[in-house]
Amino acid sequence: MRAQAKLGLVLLLTPLLLWLTLLIFIPHVDMLLVSLRERVSAGVYRTSLANYWAFLSEPLYLRTFMRTAVMSTLATVITLLIGFPVSYYIAKIARGRVQSALFLLCLVPFWVSELVRTFGWMILLRETGIISNLLQFLGLVEGPVEMLYNDAAIMVGLVYTSMLFMVVPLVTTLQTLPDEVVEAGYDLGGNSFSVLREIIIPHATPGIVSGCIVVFMLSLGNYLTPIMLGGKDSLWFTELIYSQFIVRFNWELGAAFGFMLLLLSSAIVWGMLKLTGQSLERTVG
Amino acid sequence: MIPTIPQPRLLTVAYTAYVAAFFLFLALPLAVVAVFAFNDSQFPSLPWEGFTWNWFFGSESPMIGVFHERSILRAIGTSAFVAVCVSVLSVAIGLSNAFLFNRYRFPGQGILYILMLLPLVVPGIVLGISILVFSSRVANGLWEIAQWDFEALRPGLVLVILGQFSFIATIATLVISARLQKFDRTLEDAALNLGANRLTAVRTVTLPYLMPAMIGAFVVAFLMSFENFNTTLMLVGSDAPLTIAMFDRLKEGSTPLLNAVSLLLMLGSSCLALLVIAFQRRN
Numbered sequence: 001m002r003a004q005a006k007l008g009l010v011l012l013l014t015p016l017l018l019w020l021t022l023l024i025f026i027p028h029v030d031m032l033l034v035s036l037r038e039r040v041s042a043g044v045y046r047t048s049l050a051n052y053w054a055f056l057s058e059p060l061y062l063r064t065f066m067r068t069a070v071m072s073t074l075a076t077v078i079t080l081l082i083g084f085p086v087s088y089y090i091a092k093i094a095r096g097r098v099q100s101a102l103f104l105l106c107l108v109p110f111w112v113s114e115l116v117r118t119f120g121w122m123i124l125l126r127e128t129g130i131i132s133n134l135l136q137f138l139g140l141v142e143g144p145v146e147m148l149y150n151d152a153a154i155m156v157g158l159v160y161t162s163m164l165f166m167v168v169p170l171v172t173t174l175q176t177l178p179d180e181v182v183e184a185g186y187d188l189g190g191n192s193f194s195v196l197r198e199i200i201i202p203h204a205t206p207g208i209v210s211g212c213i214v215v216f217m218l219s220l221g222n223y224l225t226p227i228m229l230g231g232k233d234s235l236w237f238t239e240l241i242y243s244q245f246i247v248r249f250n251w252e253l254g255a256a257f258g259f260m261l262l263l264l265s266s267a268i269v270w271g272m273l274k275l276t277g278q279s280l281e282r283t284v285g
Numbered sequence: 286m287i288p289t290i291p292q293p294r295l296l297t298v299a300y301t302a303y304v305a306a307f308f309l310f311l312a313l314p315l316a317v318v319a320v321f322a323f324n325d326s327q328f329p330s331l332p333w334e335g336f337t338w339n340w341f342f343g344s345e346s347p348m349i350g351v352f353h354e355r356s357i358l359r360a361i362g363t364s365a366f367v368a369v370c371v372s373v374l375s376v377a378i379g380l381s382n383a384f385l386f387n388r389y390r391f392p393g394q395g396i397l398y399i400l401m402l403l404p405l406v407v408p409g410i411v412l413g414i415s416i417l418v419f420s421s422r423v424a425n426g427l428w429e430i431a432q433w434d435f436e437a438l439r440p441g442l443v444l445v446i447l448g449q450f451s452f453i454a455t456i457a458t459l460v461i462s463a464r465l466q467k468f469d470r471t472l473e474d475a476a477l478n479l480g481a482n483r484l485t486a487v488r489t490v491t492l493p494y495l496m497p498a499m500i501g502a503f504v505v506a507f508l509m510s511f512e513n514f515n516t517t518l519m520l521v522g523s524d525a526p527l528t529i530a531m532f533d534r535l536k537e538g539s540t541p542l543l544n545a546v547s548l549l550l551m552l553g554s555s556c557l558a559l560l561v562i563a564f565q566r567r568n
Contacts, residue, residue, distance in 0.1 A: 123314075
């Protein structure tokens with residue numbers, strides 16, 4: 001029996017280890033190694049920090065990196081602010097059928113690909129688009145307005161694309177908050193604001209953290225939305241990675257960029273978990 | 286603020302209006318994509334030129350519909366093939382992982398569990414380039430050592446499948462584990478008492494119980510693979526899956542053909558979603 005259990009363990013462990021080492025661990029180590037080498041001449045490389053130095057010394061790279069980080073943070077905050085009241089409504093105010101219908105409606109847009117969603121925003125926002133025409137029809141503006149190709153359009157796209165990943169964890173955690181606890185808060189003399197601050201938000205913290213982590217990650221690593229909705233000078237960091245890899249064929253620099261992106265996202269995820277005393281198993285798993 | 290606590294009427298109305306506006310915001314982009322699939326014009330924008338089915342069934346230039354557009358049909362086929370492969374692989378490894386983490390206790394299990402979750406917090410584009418870098422190194426190595434050009438390791442469908450699998454496997458594991466955790470193990474013991482051996486017990490009792498989760502994981506994996514863009518973008522070769530093919534078209538300028546494809550995608554995924562919901566109701 002013991003030998004059989006051991007065999008079972010080995011059989012189940014093998015696929016997991018193969019997956020994690022061959023597709024996750026070794027590729028990332030390899031990417032790090034590639035980012036640490038410098039092309040001296042054709043086919044000759046030496047180990048150096050040149051790529052990271054290039055990243056730090058070229059203002060365009062560093063500025064794009066910072067811009068991507070700041071805009072992703074902003075997108076996360078906006079998504080939370082828009083999504084929280086809606087999640088609360090679904091979890092605590094809507095009842096029965098309405099509740100499950102609303103929850104399902106929240107999921108529907110995300111069954112279609114991000115490309116379609118972005119395409120929808122392009123049709124709405126562009127110069128010949130719906131919103132521009134509507135504004136002209138209402139007489140609010142004269143002549144077509146271009147609302148596409150700027151940072152605000154990117155922001156709208158990012159918030160829209162990530163909304164699901166904020167609403168689902170929020171609704172799930174808020175549903176576990178008993179009504180009696182909220183009532184007790186009012187009975188003890190709290191007003192709506194203090195109940196929100198002292199009871200609801202602390203209870204929802206795990207949901208807020210996991211929602212924010214996923215939204216931040218998705219915004220940071222997004223490629224489609226910034227490239228389709230953003231303008232010539234609203235560059236996203238993933239675009240730099242893509243152009244180094246596919247257009248310029250400079251894999252060394254591209255790998256260094258990839259590693260910086262990984263570092264940034266890991267640092268933020270780790271920081272958020274530490275700050276709120278959550279663990280990865282509880283928030284993601 | 287909960288229904289049992291009275292609130293000023295104005296506040297309740299404002300709140301409801303806000304939620305309504307939110308759902309309008311969610312629906313708007315999809316609604317316009319769907320509506321303009323029927324616009325009788327070369328551009329998916331106003332003015333409205335009248336209703337047409339041509340972007341679905343049209344067979345003459347300039348209005349070639351989806352069902353006559355070879356490259357789009359081929360891309361749909363490619364996407365479906367990739368998605369099925371990814372789903373099968375992910376469900377298989379998800380099942381194996383679920384048993385591993387649920388039934389065994391071994392040193393390093395906690396760390397392994399965290400490692401298993403990590404692909405979810407790695408940006409998709411980074412997963413893509415890391416696999417690209419590593420597979421090229423292996424392919425180049427094989428060529429130098431054995432003069433063997435191992436095509437599968439060059440950008441192409443195999444790499445796309447592996448790249449998508451690398452993070453979708455985590456999701457499948459989580460979905461299946463969640464259901465296995467709720468399983469009452471005394472049922473398996475009963476099967477053992479009745480003379481079944483371990484494997485038979487698992488096959489006849491545990492697996493049927495896990496079936497809804499496995500189907501759920503399969504559908505989620507299928508949709509995630511079908512929709513995936515970032516990882517695929519870095520690993521794609523000459524056979525482009527649908528999202529990449531549509532992206533290339535969109536860069537050149539959009540016609541309502543893309544709206545028609547998008548509408549079909551929406552219908553397809555809603556049908557899948559409804560199917561899963563119906564299936565889970567029945568159980």
